[in-house]
Amino acid sequence: MDEEIGDFSVHIVGLGLMGGSMAMALRDHAHQITAQDLRPDVLQIALKRGVIDAIGGIEQANVVILAVPADRMTQVLEQIIPSLKTNTILMDIGSTKGKICDSLDQLPEHIQAVGGHPMCGLAENGFQNAIPTLYRNARFVLCETKRTTPHAKKVAEKVAEACGALPVWLDRYRHDYLTGLTSHLPHLLNFALMRLAIDVSTENNDLFQLAAGGFDGATRLARTNESMITGMFTTNAQNIRELTARFREQLDLLDTLFDNPTQLNDELQRIVEARRYYSDNYGERPIA
């Protein structure tokens, strides 16, 4: 049981930005790569460009990757399960993990399953934006399920590493709370700010000509495909609500300092220092 990823036939369900970039990254590592997608044109292009070896083929795969929006995962799972061969290793890469891993727990015992979430992406998604380097140096969160065997753990780590990412095992619920803060709440704030800007621009048509880099950066995530964000918000609603409540408390607190420049300056300085420390120690990723 010590196969290399080169021994595997990998099948990817959903050839968007994430699935497409994974196919490209695994290209030189896997024995064979196949895929399915709702859009036949995307599959044809991927085949023509040599990103995949064949369309369809889930029945022969040793490793199946589910790369569809988080809120579609359970439904897609139900559709594909009858096609999987015994001991197939199934990994999803949805952006929330609690509900999805709860579903993976319920799979028949002949399936091995691991939850996954690579911490990378681009605001502009779809297969047309896929790049082989998307996963490089990203953390790749892996979550154990009731269907995670020691063998499945090893294979999941190898898949993450073959993509160029760094596997990190994390409890599914802890993942959802923490990425609720690092990813989902930032998306919500970006969408809410853009929505407010739409409203204000109808009152004042000078608005957008005054917008510059600060506005662009604070709304950039609102360019992300809505179906992915819908999946993100609806499958992690409880955590996002809790974090939004905590976020409002931060706004309250800063608001109380507006009338006290010295205290405000001290507090902002503390935040700037933490942000710069973060940047120096975890790197600054240019693309949202």
Added chain:
Amino acid sequence: MDEEIGDFSVHIVGLGLMGGSMAMALRDHAHQITAQDLRPDVLQIALKRGVIDAIGGIEQANVVILAVPADRMTQVLEQIIPSLKTNTILMDIGSTKGKICDSLDQLPEHIQAVGGHPMCGLAENGFQNAIPTLYRNARFVLCETKRTTPHAKKVAEKVAEACGALPVWLDRYRHDYLTGLTSHLPHLLNFALMRLAIDVSTENNDLFQLAAGGFDGATRLARTNESMITGMFTTNAQNIRELTARFREQLDLLDTLFDNPTQLNDELQRIVEARRYYSDNYGERPIA
């Protein structure tokens, strides 16, 4: 009275990112460039690098640019007024305009004054980050005051254009409301999110290793020098509070859709389309 900017001697008060970049941009346009700053080392470096021709010299200047944080503007004004010669054209480039222009209104009649706010910047500020191209293609808001003569209007426009920017005349209060949305509120949201992340990271030290491009982009403005942000928040507090209240309503509204994926998806799609339209029509500036 149809001088070119080449006839002017320009003096800059405050040689940080904005003042330093303006000195560099005007380098080949103005007759002479002088500056003052609280930090003697910065002035020495600027002189040695040929960014300015001399240290001090406000008494001889035809054009004086105030490039200090917005909350220091009134105090700096009081200090320099006795040194200005008759008919000097004074322009501030603070990030809020209502209170500052109210102060400019009160200047002695022998001073000509225009409020200004170039819509550009970098999160990393200070003279060490100044670049001659910072103002290029940025909107440069100009606000009339009671001390704005027709001559001063022309000169202010020429200064903006010599920097490579596009002058836009706007009412001071309208400016403050609109940039409250396009710039100040984005800063507040970035700082509040980073402050929340600091709190959560003390409960969960896994937090920052899960952060990626989305978090980086949504907190990038929290790297900005705190004294500039203190000036921004305290001199435009009323507008920022009003806009924050409207922002909270957006959060409320999106929250109500979390339990209705179809409606949520439709609403997010509308926002994504607006954001992409904005990006296509106003450009996407890479740096916050």
